[in-house]
Amino acid sequence: MVNHAFNEQISEISHLLNIINLLNWDASTGMPEKASENRGKQIGLLSKLAQQRILSKEMKTAVAQLDDNPNLSLIESRSVKAVKNAIAYFDKIPTELVTKQAELCSLAEIAWREGRATNQFSLFEPYLERIVNLKKEIADRVGYVNHPYEVATNEFETGLQVPVLKSLFEQLKARLVPLAKKVHQAPKPNNDFLFRSFPIEKQRAFSHSLASKIGYDFKRGRLDTTTHPFEISMTRDDVRITTRFNPNFLNAGLFGTLHEAGHALYEQNVAPELNQTALTLDLIGLYAVAGTSYGVHESQSRLWENRVGRSFEFWQNHYGLLQETFKGTLDDISLSDFYRAINRSEPSLIRVEADELTYDLHIMLRVEIEMGLMDGSLSVKELPEYWRAKMQEYLGIMPSTDTEGVLQDIHWSKGMIGSFPTYTLGNVMAAQFMQAALKEAPYLDQDLSQAKYDSLLSWLTKNILSHGRTYTPDELLMNVTGRGIDPSDYLTYLEQKFAKLYDL
Amino acid sequence: MVNHAFNEQISEISHLLNIINLLNWDASTGMPEKASENRGKQIGLLSKLAQQRILSKEMKTAVAQLDDNPNLSLIESRSVKAVKNAIAYFDKIPTELVTKQAELCSLAEIAWREGRATNQFSLFEPYLERIVNLKKEIADRVGYVNHPYEVATNEFETGLQVPVLKSLFEQLKARLVPLAKKVHQAPKPNNDFLFRSFPIEKQRAFSHSLASKIGYDFKRGRLDTTTHPFEISMTRDDVRITTRFNPNFLNAGLFGTLHEAGHALYEQNVAPELNQTALTLDLIGLYAVAGTSYGVHESQSRLWENRVGRSFEFWQNHYGLLQETFKGTLDDISLSDFYRAINRSEPSLIRVEADELTYDLHIMLRVEIEMGLMDGSLSVKELPEYWRAKMQEYLGIMPSTDTEGVLQDIHWSKGMIGSFPTYTLGNVMAAQFMQAALKEAPYLDQDLSQAKYDSLLSWLTKNILSHGRTYTPDELLMNVTGRGIDPSDYLTYLEQKFAKLYDL
Missing domain, CATH: 1.10.1370.30 (Neurolysin; domain 3)
Structure with a gap:
């Protein structure tokens, strides 16, 4: 059976991510318009807390202990693998890069909205260039088999080549x-x-x-x-x-x-x-x-x-x-x-x-x-x-x-x-x-x-x-x-x- | 100016408590009925995280440093005092007592609903007795000037005598x-x-x-x-x-x-x-x-x-x-x-x-x-x-x-x-x-x-x-x-x- 520290951390991560989903649901279904700034900070905090738990010392110790343990059930071993993969991913992608992407995208979305409203691709163009460069950097850091696109698409479809x-x-x-x-x-x-x-x-x-x-x-x-x-x-x-x-x-x-x-x-x-x-x-x-x-x-x-x-x-x-x-x-x-x-x-x-x-x-x-x-x-x-x-x-x-x-x-x-x-x-x-x-x-x-x-x-x-x-x-x-x-x-x-x- | 650790902790506590309010709002305005068990756990986790921050070593150190500091503004000194009061309160009331109260009340509410629906005070009576005893215990632990009721009522109205x-x-x-x-x-x-x-x-x-x-x-x-x-x-x-x-x-x-x-x-x-x-x-x-x-x-x-x-x-x-x-x-x-x-x-x-x-x-x-x-x-x-x-x-x-x-x-x-x-x-x-x-x-x-x-x-x-x-x-x-x-x-x-x- 998977150890207590592992289950405890996962259970908290699960609650945190489920709460983030509710915060997002609320933001889309009728949240007062001026609440959005604070909502962003609330989601930011819970994401940080979830990530801290994935990367915590207790979690890394538990994963090291459990990895390749032949007594685990399929559900247990796949759970351990999921955490291990996430740890490996975040080890390659520094927090600053994630923050940089979030900041870039919030500006990019504004430029895109403006560009779409006024039919000016040139407004969005420089932002899209920077986004593509960032995605290429992430692809290089994570590594890929055939093509840098695999890193991008695997965020949504694991293993797609x-x-x-x-x-x-x-x-x-x-x-x-x-x-x-x-x-x-x-x-x-x-x-x-x-x-x-x-x-x-x-x-x-x-x-x-x-x-x-x-x-x-x-x-x-x-x-x-x-x-x-x-x-x-x-x-x-x-x-x-x-x-x-x-x-x-x-x-x-x-x-x-x-x-x-x-x-x-x-x-x-x-x-x-x-x-x-x-x-x-x-x-x-x-x-x-x-x-x-x-x-x-x-x-x-x-x-x-x-x-x-x-x-x-x-x-x-x-x-x-x-x-x-x-x-x-x-x-x-x-x-x-x-x-x-x-x-x-x-x-x-x-x-x-x-x-x-x-x-x-x-x-x-x-x-x-x-x-x-x-x-x-x-x-x-x-x-x-x-x-x-x-x-x-x-x-x-x-x-x-x-x-x-x-x-x-x-x-x-x-x-x-x-x-x-x-x-x-x-x-x-x-x-x-x-x-x-x-x-x-x-x-x-x-x-x-x-x-x-x-x-x-x-x-x-x-x-x-x-x-x-x-x-x-x-x-x-x-x-x-x-x-x-x-x-x-x-x-x-x-x-x-x-x-x-x-x-x- | 109040120190960074203090502000950081308070800011996180603020987000956590505001999110709890949203979780409660959602629970009252149209949450699917079968979601209530998980909702209770989500709120429980965030309450725990908020309390941990109030009682954290960083917070206690910050409060000790700031308390009675004559350079603080009114807002700052009152903030420090609020945290100090909370730490003092939680030091007197062990977590087990809070958990005991929550468990007792969830049963008491069921008994009350049943009693009210069937006009039987006797169903609610034993639970109310236990709640009163618990409130008396809390009053004794916290201490009061004139009357044990002051501890109970001061949860809602600070300083009322x-x-x-x-x-x-x-x-x-x-x-x-x-x-x-x-x-x-x-x-x-x-x-x-x-x-x-x-x-x-x-x-x-x-x-x-x-x-x-x-x-x-x-x-x-x-x-x-x-x-x-x-x-x-x-x-x-x-x-x-x-x-x-x-x-x-x-x-x-x-x-x-x-x-x-x-x-x-x-x-x-x-x-x-x-x-x-x-x-x-x-x-x-x-x-x-x-x-x-x-x-x-x-x-x-x-x-x-x-x-x-x-x-x-x-x-x-x-x-x-x-x-x-x-x-x-x-x-x-x-x-x-x-x-x-x-x-x-x-x-x-x-x-x-x-x-x-x-x-x-x-x-x-x-x-x-x-x-x-x-x-x-x-x-x-x-x-x-x-x-x-x-x-x-x-x-x-x-x-x-x-x-x-x-x-x-x-x-x-x-x-x-x-x-x-x-x-x-x-x-x-x-x-x-x-x-x-x-x-x-x-x-x-x-x-x-x-x-x-x-x-x-x-x-x-x-x-x-x-x-x-x-x-x-x-x-x-x-x-x-x-x-x-x-x-x-x-x-x-x-x-x-x-x-x-x-x-x-």
């Missing part, structure tokens, strides 16, 4: 670009009616009921509204989601809620015995999270949003309630017209508004840029032009402003270089997981078509969710699917779905 | 009991219309606007709804209030909001330079609060709720908006009928529903009981009968059940023996402060009658609010009014107000 990533996107490009082209040449289904008037209170009630139906437990959660939807957990017993409702567009609130509820199902279904262990904590990111990586997390949100929530079977079961909720608004719209509308695809400029088919093309562009910046083959100055060229190549359209182009995402200004691949990894893994689930439990298809979501959730819990961060994403994928990352299931799913939808 | 308290209630009894009798024999004004239908959203908007009008700053605050209204602050830049709205009774939400906004004005108007000093912290209660005591805090809530909010002048200015807000509901009610209705007094069983005139009689009964329990002149077993007798003596009515009698308040089950006096102290001090304000700034009367609340708020800020916990309640009262606690202003105010209202 650049050759794997390159091969993944090559395969996606080869089939997605032509598929999208074909679909966009076909006649578009009508979706006017999605922009009718949908009172927010009714949207909220309907979204609430859908989240419940797929298994989100409101006794251990709550649904609020924010400009940017998110999910955040303070242990498995307190997993909160937010969404945004547009009174004149149904999709945003509806699929946004399913997406965040999918994330929440991961956190709510981690095994209770992992509570207050290192296996529900990201000790390097100093972030309480039970999911093993951003990519696997995204696989769960995409699975419930798209595979389940945008399927014909789903709406066969719930379209009646939707019509009834918005009485008089969708009476003239058939189930199949509704299904086609919510799956309509078209080339678009903005990633967060992109549909299921084009989403990964937006990601591909960003990942190529991030790699190029990190290995020096692309300079920050070149980005606006590069962006336009790639949008033309992948989607056949081009932004007329940088605001709608290279300046649209907040990520880089926050120092998040390397997180974009996880969106596509999520899509791809969701397809692999579904394939494995249906192979092992063929009855799932029928259960889904009968709105029995608990059997899919049980399968996911047993195979993925319950393990928290016990396994790396690679191990988990191998355990569950017998393969590494492989986009063939995903591509086949998209090809079949859109062929049927568009009569290709 | 029993002889002062006894004399205060004797003076109140001598004039309040006959006044109440006379008022209750007179014909009652009609108040039926206060129980008409008042949609909650409109109540919320109206209460929001009243809180704004008296100076509550929503950029540094927010208004939520909870079963039990409260105010809580996380620094002066984040001061939150809650209220409850009853769709069929106007007073609860309206005056509840004014009351909590009054508390909030205290916290929002402490001098910015006291932020993150010991003078915005209760270091013994481990609670972030800028107000110097519960009594002075209550003086501010009562002042805005009753002196301002239940005055004729207030409604002369705002009754039009109220009528307009609830169009069609109060059209037949004149301003003077409305004014009489919101000030109607009658004997009632429940403290939290009591009116301005009878409120202190409810308190008097509780304070006598608390004193008797602490000095052993009254036993827990005797309480139900004692309660009935005193209700008959002071208010001329008697509860038919203990649920409506001795079991009505949660305080004792939570170990809060000694907090009740502060409600009456608040009423009395509010009158003394108003008297001092009007003497020094006679224009305030006219400003209030013209709905210019900022001049009263400025006066209060300068004389009371800005100082935070720099002065003890006694010092503050003496500085501002030139007297100690003295109920004559308060009694005169009540006698005049009700004589006029009831044509006595």
Whole structure:
């Protein structure tokens, strides 16, 4: 059994990181505007206290004692390894560098906001250059196998290697670009009616009921509204989601809620015995999270949003309630017209508004840029032009402003270089997981078509969710699917779905 | 200047206690129900960390160095004194005793809830006995001048002495009991219309606007709804209030909001330079609060709720908006009928529903009981009968059940023996402060009658609010009014107000 000092420290770290999550949740959901300065200091203090505990003498002694001890259980040995990795990371990255990054990013975000508002990339450019240089410095300090981008992206997806990533996107490009082209040449289904008037209170009630139906437990959660939807957990017993409702567009609130509820199902279904262990904590990111990586997390949100929530079977079961909720608004719209509308695809400029088919093309562009910046083959100055060229190549359209182009995402200004691949990894893994689930439990298809979501959730819990961060994403994928990352299931799913939808 | 180690520790303690307040706010405003166990542990950890800092070697060294140093400013010397007092307190009260109290109270609260629900005082009786014994033990350890009750009550009101308290209630009894009798024999004004239908959203908007009008700053605050209204602050830049709205009774939400906004004005108007000093912290209660005591805090809530909010002048200015807000509901009610209705007094069983005139009689009964329990002149077993007798003596009515009698308040089950006096102290001090304000700034009367609340708020800020916990309640009262606690202003105010209202 792992020793007392180790457990004691981890338990305190766990509380501290969970409290930080609550402070962040509050800051996003209605904190008084003038409270932000103090809030920053509060979070800073708790982060410092958590890090002090990771790097404490007691912890280092405990880790040295426990490391490679053959009597440890898997959970114990993986907990020790997680702490050991964090200690090694912080030994290489001095606190001053972390502080420097935080200060740089807070200025960068201001410059980015100003640049985006006024369509001036030049305002953000010098900050992005400094951020890239800092990321390169961190990569050099941490060290990498193939490519400096691996250090950046491994903050979000442990073990992800650049050759794997390159091969993944090559395969996606080869089939997605032509598929999208074909679909966009076909006649578009009508979706006017999605922009009718949908009172927010009714949207909220309907979204609430859908989240419940797929298994989100409101006794251990709550649904609020924010400009940017998110999910955040303070242990498995307190997993909160937010969404945004547009009174004149149904999709945003509806699929946004399913997406965040999918994330929440991961956190709510981690095994209770992992509570207050290192296996529900990201000790390097100093972030309480039970999911093993951003990519696997995204696989769960995409699975419930798209595979389940945008399927014909789903709406066969719930379209009646939707019509009834918005009485008089969708009476003239058939189930199949509704299904086609919510799956309509078209080339678009903005990633967060992109549909299921084009989403990964937006990601591909960003990942190529991030790699190029990190290995020096692309300079920050070149980005606006590069962006336009790639949008033309992948989607056949081009932004007329940088605001709608290279300046649209907040990520880089926050120092998040390397997180974009996880969106596509999520899509791809969701397809692999579904394939494995249906192979092992063929009855799932029928259960889904009968709105029995608990059997899919049980399968996911047993195979993925319950393990928290016990396994790396690679191990988990191998355990569950017998393969590494492989986009063939995903591509086949998209090809079949859109062929049927568009009569290709 | 106070030394670096001292400031560093205080700053961390300040953040920790402010975060605890947020954790408590969240727990009361919509935390998922199953999150409560972890929430308790989170608060427990932060309390422990705060206490460790108060009792740390660095802190003790700093205090020893700074104590009685003639070069300190008033703020510095008072900060040092606050820490010194806390160290002395915790030296006398071992951690085990605090833990024992917390455990006992969590069981006691369950027993109290059960007892209240089923009208069985016997269920709560053994727990209350143990709580009283524990409070006596604490009193003996801490030591007192006149009476063990002083230790209990000084948790809420530093320096309050029993002889002062006894004399205060004797003076109140001598004039309040006959006044109440006379008022209750007179014909009652009609108040039926206060129980008409008042949609909650409109109540919320109206209460929001009243809180704004008296100076509550929503950029540094927010208004939520909870079963039990409260105010809580996380620094002066984040001061939150809650209220409850009853769709069929106007007073609860309206005056509840004014009351909590009054508390909030205290916290929002402490001098910015006291932020993150010991003078915005209760270091013994481990609670972030800028107000110097519960009594002075209550003086501010009562002042805005009753002196301002239940005055004729207030409604002369705002009754039009109220009528307009609830169009069609109060059209037949004149301003003077409305004014009489919101000030109607009658004997009632429940403290939290009591009116301005009878409120202190409810308190008097509780304070006598608390004193008797602490000095052993009254036993827990005797309480139900004692309660009935005193209700008959002071208010001329008697509860038919203990649920409506001795079991009505949660305080004792939570170990809060000694907090009740502060409600009456608040009423009395509010009158003394108003008297001092009007003497020094006679224009305030006219400003209030013209709905210019900022001049009263400025006066209060300068004389009371800005100082935070720099002065003890006694010092503050003496500085501002030139007297100690003295109920004559308060009694005169009540006698005049009700004589006029009831044509006595």
